[in-house]
Amino acid sequence: MTKENSQPGEARASGASVADTLATDSRGAPPPLLQQQYQFLGDSDIPCSRYTSQAFADLETERLWGRCWQWACREEHIPDVGDNYVYNIGPYSVIVVRSAQDGIRAFVNSCTHRGTRLLGAEGVGFSPRITCPFHGWSWSVEGRLESLPARWDFPHVGDDSHDLQAVKCETWGGFVFINLDPDALPLAEYLDVMPQHFQHYPLERRRVRLHVQKILPANWKAAQEAFMEAYHNFETHDAPNGANAQYDIFGSYVSRFIHNIGNYSAESLADYPGNKWRDPPLTENQLLQSLSVFGLEQEEVPAGETARSVAAEDLRRLIGKALGVDLSSVSDTLMLDSIEYHLFPNMFFFPGITVPMAYRFRPNGDDIDSSIFDLMVLEPLPEGAEHPEPPEPFKLSVEQSYTEVEALSWLAPVYDEDTGNLDLQQQGLKASRKPGITLGNYQEARIRRVHLTLDEFLKE
Amino acid sequence: MSIGEFSRVAGMDELPRGASLCVEVGGREILLCHTADGVFAVDNLCSHAQARLCEGKLKGQKILCPLHGAAFDVRDGRALSRPAIRPIASHKVKLDGESIMVALGD
Ligand code: FES
Ligand code: FES
Ligand SMILES: [Fe+2]
Numbered sequence: 001m002t003k004e005n006s007q008p009g010e011a012r013a014s015g016a017s018v019a020d021t022l023a024t025d026s027r028g029a030p031p032p033l034l035q036q037q038y039q040f041l042g043d044s045d046i047p048c049s050r051y052t053s054q055a056f057a058d059l060e061t062e063r064l065w066g067r068c069w070q071w072a073c074r075e076e077h078i079p080d081v082g083d084n085y086v087y088n089i090g091p092y093s094v095i096v097v098r099s100a101q102d103g104i105r106a107f108v109n110s111c112t113h114r115g116t117r118l119l120g121a122e123g124v125g126f127s128p129r130i131t132c133p134f135h136g137w138s139w140s141v142e143g144r145l146e147s148l149p150a151r152w153d154f155p156h157v158g159d160d161s162h163d164l165q166a167v168k169c170e171t172w173g174g175f176v177f178i179n180l181d182p183d184a185l186p187l188a189e190y191l192d193v194m195p196q197h198f199q200h201y202p203l204e205r206r207r208v209r210l211h212v213q214k215i216l217p218a219n220w221k222a223a224q225e226a227f228m229e230a231y232h233n234f235e236t237h238d239a240p241n242g243a244n245a246q247y248d249i250f251g252s253y254v255s256r257f258i259h260n261i262g263n264y265s266a267e268s269l270a271d272y273p274g275n276k277w278r279d280p281p282l283t284e285n286q287l288l289q290s291l292s293v294f295g296l297e298q299e300e301v302p303a304g305e306t307a308r309s310v311a312a313e314d315l316r317r318l319i320g321k322a323l324g325v326d327l328s329s330v331s332d333t334l335m336l337d338s339i340e341y342h343l344f345p346n347m348f349f350f351p352g353i354t355v356p357m358a359y360r361f362r363p364n365g366d367d368i369d370s371s372i373f374d375l376m377v378l379e380p381l382p383e384g385a386e387h388p389e390p391p392e393p394f395k396l397s398v399e400q401s402y403t404e405v406e407a408l409s410w411l412a413p414v415y416d417e418d419t420g421n422l423d424l425q426q427q428g429l430k431a432s433r434k435p436g437i438t439l440g441n442y443q444e445a446r447i448r449r450v451h452l453t454l455d456e457f458l459k460e
Numbered sequence: 461m462s463i464g465e466f467s468r469v470a471g472m473d474e475l476p477r478g479a480s481l482c483v484e485v486g487g488r489e490i491l492l493c494h495t496a497d498g499v500f501a502v503d504n505l506c507s508h509a510q511a512r513l514c515e516g517k518l519k520g521q522k523i524l525c526p527l528h529g530a531a532f533d534v535r536d537g538r539a540l541s542r543p544a545i546r547p548i549a550s551h552k553v554k555l556d557g558e559s560i561m562v563a564l565g566d
């Protein structure tokens with residue numbers, strides 16, 4: 001059974017909505033999480049070729065990756081003057097440099113003499129001066145050309161004609177963003193509601209607990225789209241609680257889902273195959289058991305309480321103690337839920353405490369059939385504490401399992417499930433006679449939003 | 461001082477975790493690095509163009525060359541990134557109480 005409505009996109013699963021759940025939680029949610037902002041964006045198919053065509057990928061390289069804001073690293077990757085971080089995107093490479101205690105600059109990673117890549121490897125580095133390994137031209141951390149061996153042979157090189165090529169660079173939430181387009185609009189405009197929402201859950205007060213970088217066997221869009229809806233929960237994760245998730249579209253660049261953990265509604269599964277979780281429905285105690293992966297202490301739900309309220313209270317205490325942070329007034333939804341903001345084109349930010357990730361998906365060099373998935377676990381930092389040095393990324397190949405990263409704990413099998421479909425999907429997209437993929441009006445609207453904004457970028 | 465013989469090069473108090481220190485052993489500059497995995501000793505000169513690695517930075521298990529940014533694994537001297545290709549020599553370290561003892565490898 002569904003709540004039928006005449007307008008496309010108005011239908012919802014039966015049973016308690018996210019808003020209903022948040023309204024009955026033991027502790028109130030911050031205002032942005034009570035907001036609902038869905039928009040019907042159309043229902044036509046999305047061409048498969050967007051995931052499989054070299055010509056389309058080439059257009060993305062030029063007009064998307066060369067023009068959009070994207071996070072390169074965290075500020076704490078480059079704490080001291082001279083620290084740098086090399087970020088590669090498709091054929092492009094950018095050096096982000098701490099140029100002053102309160103200054104960060106970014107440059108094209110290419111020598112202004114004969115084009116050599118200045119710093120070879122992606123990731124953290126340290127160069128108080130940036131020196132080209134070919135003929136030894138060197139630049140200050142401000143990008144000024146400071147040394148040019150055999151200066152006599154270059155009378156045509158002016159005093160500032162061969163500085164490093166500047167790249168736009170701004171920060172938000174502890175992330176350093178770059179944009180290769182010198183005419184890009186300011187990051188703040190692009191972030192839309194994000195700064196206002198994240199005031200309530202500041203990401204600059206998080207530390208990188210874990211960074212995992214895996215190669216996925218699908219186009220970057222297919223890969224990220226596996227994380228933009230909870231519709232797959234039933235089949236992919238064998239979990240009951242995907243159908244009631246809430247989806248919001250905040251303008252062209254930002255979207256969100258809120259997916260409740262620790263509850264579900266049996267009615268929401270009315271037209272799913274079989275009787276699973278429907279007849280009989282799970283009890284509150286069974287729901288609590290399903291959360292035992294969080295390492296809860298409580299094993300029973302006292303009368304009059306819910307699995308959610310019990311789990312949230314347990315986690316406030318357990319995580320609060322483990323991290324040395326006061327979580328006593330944090331809402332149930334921030335404690336438990338999978339709350340996922342997406343920032344166009346490829347970034348995800350989770351304000352939650354138990355589900356505290358950031359993701360980035362990007363093409364793997366020039367291979368249209370694979371992508372790089374960066375996953376960071378961002379833990380709350382105690383008040384007044386300084387950011388510790390972030391850990392090096394664990395690098396996983398296509399074949400490796402997330403379970404090889406012990407620190408991922410209960411998340412590892414979940415990510416294996418999420419990424420396990422991708423090779424099949426990428427191959428299926430190529431084999432399809434049907435020219436496009438079909439999207440749900442509500443649950444998959446965020447995917448459509450990305451494609452619509454992508455079209456804006458791709459047109460000249 | 462000959463190859464393979466341990467000698468005291470510094471005290472642990474001079475090398476807190478996360479720090480590196482350049483010392484001289486038999487006329488040769490050696491870089492001591494104290495990482496989460498322990499204390500390691502490698503040559504102080506970069507295998508690419510001889511920059512002094514003590515002017516670079518220790519990050520995790522990596523020493524970063526200040527000149528062209530190459531990284532070496534301080535645990536075994538392996539070159540991890542361009543433009544360096546050849547490893548730097550790595551030397552045996554043993555702790556004797558508060559003393560850091562090093563024996564040159566080759
Ligand atoms: S190419 Fe860089 S100095 Fe010549
Ligand atoms: S001298 Fe060390 S990288 Fe060139
Ligand atoms: Fe999933």
